Every structure is written in C-alpha cells, then in structure tokens.
Amino acid sequence: MCKTSWFQLFLGVVVMLNSALISAADDPHPALVDPLTFVANWQTTVDDGQSEISLDQLKQSLPQYRVVHVGEIHPNFEDHLVQLAMLQSLHQQHPQLAIGVEWFQAAFQPWLDGYIYGAISEADMLQHTEYFQRWRFDYRLLQPIMRYAKQHQIRVIALNAPNELTRQVASQGRNSLSLIQRQSMPQIHSPGDAQHQRLSQFFSDKIPPDRDVEDFIYAQRIWDETMAANAVRFLNHHPDHKLLVFAGNFHIGHFEAIPKDMARQLAELQQITISSGSFENYRAEFVDQWVYTDSINLPDHGKIGARFNGKTPCIQDLTDDSAAAKAGLQKDDCICALNHQSLKHYADLILALYTTQPGLVVNLTIQRGEHRFSLDIALE
Secondary structure: OOOOOHHHHHHHHHHHHHHHHHHHHHOOOHHHHOHHHHHHOOOOEEEOOOOEEEHHHHHHHHHHOOEEEEEEOOOOHHHHHHHHHHHHHHHHHOOOEEEEEEEEEHHHHHHHHHHHOOOOOHHHHHHHOOHHHHOOOOHHHOHHHHHHHHHOOOOEEEEEOOHHHHHHHHHHOHHHOOHHHHHHOOOOOOOOHHHHHHHHHHHHOOOOOOOOHHHHHHHHHHHHHHHHHHHHHHHHHOOOOEEEEEEEHHHOHHHOHHHHHHHHHOOOOOEEEEEEEOOOOOOOOOOOEEEEOOOOOOOOOOOOOEEEOOOOOEEEEEOOOOHHHHHOOOOOOEEEEEOOEEOOOHHHHHHHHOOOOOOOEEEEEEEEOOEEEEEEEEOO
C-alpha cells in the first residue's frame, strides 16, 4: 500500500486551486450572462464629490427628476450597464418614461418605433437605421437596453443630428451651410467661456493645421443643440413622461451641452447628470453623481475576415491570409445563411456572428453568381 507524503498532498491542493482559478477565469462575468439580474442586485458606491451613497439610494432618488442624463464612454460596457440600471429602476417606479439616445439619428425614428412596437425585427431596425454605418459601435453594448425597451414598449427617441450635417461643417466650414440646412437646425448658441476652452483644447490637436477650430466647435454645438431640441420636443408633447438621456460624457459633462441647452428651453427643469468609471478616473464637478465601476469586456466574437459594404452580406474585399480567403470565398460572394440561419441584411450577418467565438467552424451558404453552395469556415 502506497503512502501519500505531505508534499504530494500539498501539490494536490495547489493543482486543485489552480484548476479552480482557471475555471473561474473562464466563466463569463455575471453581467454578460444576465444583465438585468446583475444590475438589479449591483452593489457599488456613488459619489457626488462631498459624500457617498449606495447605488440603490441613487436609484430611489430618480423619480424626483424630469430628466435623468446618464453619460457613457461609447465602447465601455459597464457604462451601458449603469444606464440599464437607471432604466430598470426608474421604469419600475415611474412607468411613463422614454429613452432619448445619441446612438440613432432623428430621421430614422419610424424604424425605432417599428422595432419597439413589434412591427419589425431587431435586424431590420439596425439595417434601416443604418446603425452599422453611422454609429458602428458593437451593438451588444446596447442590446440589453434596447431589448428591455422593446419588452416593455418604452419608446426610444432618436436624438442625434445627421452625420452628413456635422461632417459638412467640420470639413467645409460653417459658411458651407445652405439656407435650407440652417432652417432645419435649432438655434445654435455659443458655448460659455469655460466650455469653449474645453472644446478648443479637445479639438486643437485633432484637426488639420489649415482648419478653423471654430468650425469644429460649431459642429459640436449643432450636435448638442439638436439632441436637446429633440428631447425638449418630446417632453412638451408628453407632459406626464420622464426622460432618460443616454449620450456620450462630452454631451452631458460639466453641466453644459445637452443639460444646459434643455434648461434654456424649459423653465425650472429638474434634471440630474450621472456618469461612471473607476476610482482613478473620477472627475470632480463633472456630473452630479459618479458611479464607481470596474471594467467589463465583451467577449470576442468570430469574424469572417472580409470587408462588407455595411448594407448587404456580400463581400467587397478580402485579404489573402484571411479566414474568408482560406475557406475559398471570393469578392462579390454573398452569404445567404450562417449555420442554416437565413441572412437578409448585413445586420443579420453581424447579429449571427455575435453568437460565435473565434476559431469556431461554421457553415456558410454562398451565392456566387448563379450558383449556390455551402462551405465550412473557421472564424477568425
């Protein structure tokens, strides 16, 4: 009979601990598994610069405000989880509310309404709002918010100005605007001195030396004023509703931009600004309440390794060493199905790829000219 030494026992314990740690590391973050349950039970600290409260206390205070601004750094999933937490809590306390978002441009409002009220699919909404051409950030960041809104038929208001307008001002200058374009815009107010200085510093090292920084500031103000005007229009038409505004931190911070532009139009408007981030990134006097968060990364999803035009699942270009090329795909091939799931739009393809992982082998149905065939591809 063999005897087990203390050293062997020690090694066994070390192996078990390492296995447990590896297993824990492989487990997805709870917020990725069930975002709603995670934010409902989220315990973290909120700081107003003078004192600290709990996230639950912040949630309970929301109904006293007509407008709740929740800022974001666009690719940070944890920032969108704070937005989801505010949405879930305020909806439970005051069901008559809407969400105003920077992510969609106002001209596409009918497609958002169609999605929220069940007339079109999620993919159709993303396709017709041109989400992947105009906003471009990973839609999984916003998906829990959008699906909660759809589940409870909470209207999502597209606040943003057209990309074409702000890009024209930034690239060609304010004087390039036509009379019709100017008439389509809200009144544009100059930023205050402190905000002007912040914007000047932000743009100064990001623009070509031959460009006028004032054009970029004006484009930014078009952005802010348009979102504020669309938010105010909704509130005026729905006096019994509250509004959550989800926009980039630059559009709500320092009590400037959207909050200031809305207050100019609505007397005695009760509003609060909220942002989030790590302890190291805390910014004093930036917002009313700062929610402390840790970084949460979305998992990588599989990629075809080809370039598409953003409208159809047809290949525009691919490189020699890409997964697509290795599988035998060619320029102008159209992907009709992924694992036998029919694809109609580019948005269908992206939503399907969100459910995969790099290295996964999937089956594609390809239309090449008049020929249709299937092949397997190991995703990047």
